[in-house]
Amino acid sequence: MFDTVLVANRGEIAVRVIRTLRRLGVRSVAVFSDADAGARHVREADTAVRLGPAPAAESYLSVERLLQAAAVSGARAVHPGYGFLAENAAFAQACADAGLVFIGPPATAIDLMGDKIRAKETVRAAGVPVVPGSSGSGLTDAQLMAAAQEIGTPVLLKPSAGGGGKGMRLVRDAALLGEEIAAARREARASFGDDTLLVERWVDRPRHIEIQVLADAHGHVVHLGERECSLQRRHQKIIEEAPSVLLDEATRAAMGAAAVDAARSCGYVGAGTVEFIVPGGDPSSYYFMEMNTRLQVEHPVTELITGLDLVEWQLRVAAGEPLPFAQEDVRLTGHAVEARICAETVSFKEGARGFLPSGGTVLALREPSGDGVRTDSGLSEGTEVGSLYDPMLSKVVAYGPDRATALRKLRAALAETVILGVPTNTGFLRRLLAHPAVVAGELDTGLVEREAEALVDTDVPAEVYEAAARARATAPARDGNAWTDPFSVPNGWRLGGEPAWTVHHLRVPGHDPVTVRTRLTADGTVEVDADGTRAPGPVTPFHHAGDWLGRDGDAWEVRDHDPVEAALTGAAHAGADALTAPMPGTVTVVKVSVGDRVAAGQSLVVVEAMKMEHVIAAPHAGTVTELDVTPGTTVAMDQILAVVVPDASAQEEA
Structure with a gap:
C-alpha cells in the first residue's frame, strides 16, 4: 500500500477519499486553488499544496501544477476523484511518466472509453448491445443533421469527449437541429475542450441503469450490481438507488455480464461504471450508452448494499493486489x-x-447522521460557494432493509438538513422522494421534468415572513450582556401608552414584497400581524442565520425591502423591461447590440455558471436600448444585463 496519496480534486469527493486514506493509515495530500484555501478538504488532509488562482484551468486542471504538488509532497500515487482530470488520459499518462501511480484505469482505457464513438464500436464488437445512432468521428454539422434525419426525431446530441449530461441536447423539432448543435458544441468545448458530437436515437420514457464493475491487474473482473439513476434533470442525476426495482435476477445477471464484457473489451483496471439505457416497458432490451472510467458520484449506494469500500479497493488494485473474491461471492443486501x-x-x-x-x-450548517444515514460533504460554516466549480455540495444517503425504509429515512434526513446562506435543492428533493411514482418505483428519466413544477412552492409560506419579522423585533435583545439602546429596539415601545406596531417591509428574491407588523405584548412576547390578520407564531420552529430562515430542508432569504428605493429603481426603467442575470456567472455570448430590433423570444445573451448555460431571451418584440455586458463579463444574480423597450404594438396589447 502507498504511504502518501495526493487527492487531485476538491469538495465532497476529496473529503470522502481522505476519509478512507485516514482509515488505512495512508498520508493524504490535498490540493487547492486560492478560492479553496480555507476549504474543508484542505483542513482534513494531512498536508495541502496550493495549485494556483481560482480558475480551474490555472489550478485543478493544470497537469503541470498537480505533478509539481505530488513531487513536493512526496506522494507516490494520485487519486483523481471525479470531475476535472479524472477521465483525462493525458493526465493518467503524465502521472505514469512521472513515476506516479494513477489510481484509476490505464490511459489507454480512458482514451478508448472517453471517446463515445470508439467506445460504442468497441463494445459492439464484444457483443454488447448499443443505442442506434451516428457512426464515425469528427462529423460536421451537416453530417450530424443528416444522421439525425435518418434516425428520425426525437434524437439526443451528445459530446463524444465527456459525460455528466454536460452539452447534451434532446431535439424533438428537426427545425431546431442547427441551433441545438451549435449550443451543444459550445458547451462541450467549454466543459471538455472538445466539441466533437454524436447523435443517438432517443428512447421514450427510458430508465437509466448502470452497473458497477471492479477489475484488477490480474485479469479478474466482477460486477457489484446495478444502480437506478433515472431521476434526472437536464440529464444530470439527482437521486440514485441500489438495487433497481425494475430488474429481476435474470436481467441483473445478463446486464452484469454485459458490463463485464465491456470492461474486458478495453483492458479495464480499477473501479468503473458501465451505463445502460433501458426501455421501461421492456427491461430485457437494454443498450450500452457509455463507460465512466472513474469512481461515480453515486458510489455510496453500492458500498452500502455490498459492504465494500470502493475507494479502498481502488487503492488496493492500484497497488497491485488481486481481488480476493469472485462474482459468486458478491452479495447485495438491503436498499x-x-x-x-x-x-x-x-x-x-x-x-x-x-x-x-x-x-x-x-452561514449555518447541520448535516444528518445516525442509524442508516450517511452524509458525504465538502461543506463547513463559512464556505464560499461561487460559480467557478460544480454546483454539487454534498450527498445524503440512507440505507434500510428494504426500499420503503430507505426512502423514509432519506426523507427524514433531508428534513434535518440545514444549509443557510446558499440556495439549495434540498426541500425539492425531499418532496420528490414522496412523489407517488417515486414511492412506487415507476421511474423514467423524464419524470422530474414533468413533475418539477408541482413539487415547488410558488409562494413563500406566510409564516416565513412572520418568523422573519419576529426575529427582527427581538434581534437586539439577543446581544448577550451588552447594553442596548432602548430607542434602537423595534418593539413599538412608547412612553405612557400601549406598544405601537412596527412595520417591516420584507421581500424574498423572486417574489413580491410583503408587509408585516410586530409589537411587544404585555407578557414580553412579540405579536405579529401579517396582511391585517393576527397570526400566531409558527408551529414548526425555524433555523435562523442572518437574513436566512430554514425548516424541513427548505430555506429562504428574507431581505428588508425599501419601497422608496424600489420605486426609484423602477422609474429608471419606466416603459422598458430590464433583463437580469438569473444566477451569478459569466457572460459567454452576446448576440445583439444597442439599437438592434429584436423579436419576442429571441436569444440575446448567454450566461454560464457551474458549467451550465442559461439563455436570456427578449420578453417581447422591441429595441435594445441598454447593453451592460460583453463576453467574459462576470455578473451577479439579478444584475441588469440589457434593457429592451417594447414596440408600441406590444405596449398596446399589454
Missing part, C-alpha cells in the same frame, strides 16, 4: 438511496423557470 444536494435556486416563476446555479456563504 440504499442517495440525494445530491446542489447549490441551486429552484423556481418556476416567469423569467426564472427551472434549476439555476446559485452561490453564497454558508
Whole structure:
C-alpha cells in the first residue's frame, strides 16, 4: 500500500477519499486553488499544496501544477476523484511518466472509453448491445443533421469527449437541429475542450441503469450490481438507488455480464461504471450508452448494499493486489438511496423557470447522521460557494432493509438538513422522494421534468415572513450582556401608552414584497400581524442565520425591502423591461447590440455558471436600448444585463 496519496480534486469527493486514506493509515495530500484555501478538504488532509488562482484551468486542471504538488509532497500515487482530470488520459499518462501511480484505469482505457464513438464500436464488437445512432468521428454539422434525419426525431446530441449530461441536447423539432448543435458544441468545448458530437436515437420514457464493475491487474473482473439513476434533470442525476426495482435476477445477471464484457473489451483496471439505457416497458432490451472510467458520484449506494469500500479497493488494485473474491461471492443486501444536494435556486416563476446555479456563504450548517444515514460533504460554516466549480455540495444517503425504509429515512434526513446562506435543492428533493411514482418505483428519466413544477412552492409560506419579522423585533435583545439602546429596539415601545406596531417591509428574491407588523405584548412576547390578520407564531420552529430562515430542508432569504428605493429603481426603467442575470456567472455570448430590433423570444445573451448555460431571451418584440455586458463579463444574480423597450404594438396589447 502507498504511504502518501495526493487527492487531485476538491469538495465532497476529496473529503470522502481522505476519509478512507485516514482509515488505512495512508498520508493524504490535498490540493487547492486560492478560492479553496480555507476549504474543508484542505483542513482534513494531512498536508495541502496550493495549485494556483481560482480558475480551474490555472489550478485543478493544470497537469503541470498537480505533478509539481505530488513531487513536493512526496506522494507516490494520485487519486483523481471525479470531475476535472479524472477521465483525462493525458493526465493518467503524465502521472505514469512521472513515476506516479494513477489510481484509476490505464490511459489507454480512458482514451478508448472517453471517446463515445470508439467506445460504442468497441463494445459492439464484444457483443454488447448499443443505442442506434451516428457512426464515425469528427462529423460536421451537416453530417450530424443528416444522421439525425435518418434516425428520425426525437434524437439526443451528445459530446463524444465527456459525460455528466454536460452539452447534451434532446431535439424533438428537426427545425431546431442547427441551433441545438451549435449550443451543444459550445458547451462541450467549454466543459471538455472538445466539441466533437454524436447523435443517438432517443428512447421514450427510458430508465437509466448502470452497473458497477471492479477489475484488477490480474485479469479478474466482477460486477457489484446495478444502480437506478433515472431521476434526472437536464440529464444530470439527482437521486440514485441500489438495487433497481425494475430488474429481476435474470436481467441483473445478463446486464452484469454485459458490463463485464465491456470492461474486458478495453483492458479495464480499477473501479468503473458501465451505463445502460433501458426501455421501461421492456427491461430485457437494454443498450450500452457509455463507460465512466472513474469512481461515480453515486458510489455510496453500492458500498452500502455490498459492504465494500470502493475507494479502498481502488487503492488496493492500484497497488497491485488481486481481488480476493469472485462474482459468486458478491452479495447485495438491503436498499440504499442517495440525494445530491446542489447549490441551486429552484423556481418556476416567469423569467426564472427551472434549476439555476446559485452561490453564497454558508452561514449555518447541520448535516444528518445516525442509524442508516450517511452524509458525504465538502461543506463547513463559512464556505464560499461561487460559480467557478460544480454546483454539487454534498450527498445524503440512507440505507434500510428494504426500499420503503430507505426512502423514509432519506426523507427524514433531508428534513434535518440545514444549509443557510446558499440556495439549495434540498426541500425539492425531499418532496420528490414522496412523489407517488417515486414511492412506487415507476421511474423514467423524464419524470422530474414533468413533475418539477408541482413539487415547488410558488409562494413563500406566510409564516416565513412572520418568523422573519419576529426575529427582527427581538434581534437586539439577543446581544448577550451588552447594553442596548432602548430607542434602537423595534418593539413599538412608547412612553405612557400601549406598544405601537412596527412595520417591516420584507421581500424574498423572486417574489413580491410583503408587509408585516410586530409589537411587544404585555407578557414580553412579540405579536405579529401579517396582511391585517393576527397570526400566531409558527408551529414548526425555524433555523435562523442572518437574513436566512430554514425548516424541513427548505430555506429562504428574507431581505428588508425599501419601497422608496424600489420605486426609484423602477422609474429608471419606466416603459422598458430590464433583463437580469438569473444566477451569478459569466457572460459567454452576446448576440445583439444597442439599437438592434429584436423579436419576442429571441436569444440575446448567454450566461454560464457551474458549467451550465442559461439563455436570456427578449420578453417581447422591441429595441435594445441598454447593453451592460460583453463576453467574459462576470455578473451577479439579478444584475441588469440589457434593457429592451417594447414596440408600441406590444405596449398596446399589454
